[in-house]
Amino acid sequence: MLSTAQMLEKYYLVDKLPNIWCAGCGDGAIAAALVRAVDELGIDKNSLTQVNGIGCSGRVGAYQDFDVIKGTHGRALAFATGIKLFKPELTVVAIMGDGDCGAIGGNHFIHAARRNIDLTALVINNRIYGMTGGQSSPTTPFGDRASTALTGSVERPFDLCQLAIGAGATYVARGTVYHIKQLQRLLKNAIAHKGFSFVEVVSQCPIYYGRYNDEASPAAMLRWQKESAVSVTAAQGLSPEELQGKIVIGEFVAKDEPEFVSEYQALIDRYGQEAAE
């Protein structure tokens, strides 16, 4: 595995460091896990295109030496779909936040999953809108506080992995920043998978989510991830009450289904040939 110094030299725009994220934010570690996964897969950095959404997570590409496009809010998957269709040989990774993917880009998300286009969607879930000041997002847990829910959210949150499964994604996994080695494995599997891969990472936002919920220490938030995590297999033996407040981590789905780009290419080949004749 790459040491941090090797990783920075090979994949980072070192003159842009230190990064802009708040002290203790999970984004930096998740970005590094992605790079280490790409390196272990042996993917040439010039054949990987990253699409970033809007929000704190949308800063990942600003530090990394990949081809990066910064899309509009919620539309990372729409840009990624266009890039993948035009250049199927590229590995395309879209990085979004929970609000970017689950709210503003909710429709792009479910339809990319339904189409089963060969992309990797990495969603960094910090449970609030961090960049704009800690407003509640579609993943803010019921009862948790945010700057727009000072006495606790009265909305039920999305489970983004279950949403991805319901929409037909063919690879779905969840990790946390605490379980960083597992996260690298999940990202490796997701990028290698042919079809729509969805990886949700439970991250920590000490400044907004943490402070509003009486836990501003990044280390304590990581310990909370450790204590709340339950593996997919262990979760199968637990009742819904026992799973309350738990984070189920691991691979939910990994299956093969017809993939959009290949099917589209087959269509072009078939009718292109007929037209030529």
Place this chain on the structure above:
Amino acid sequence: MPDSVVTRKGQRLRILLTPRYCKGCGICVELCPAKVFGSEPATGKAYLAAVERCVDCGLCELWCPDYAISLEREANL
């Protein structure tokens, strides 16, 4: 640049800190299972308090969100 070398699992290992990148979040200080790091009272930034306790679990460099910790192993020393 503060750094230090220990021998773990039969190979030499250097813990390299880049204070310029460190924001003093305390993740390494609090979560290192061997309590290798301390935090500077004035800045909160991490320093190597007891490098000899390192067990080479490798987690500090993976967790550090600011790329301030690098573990350089034998071959690269």
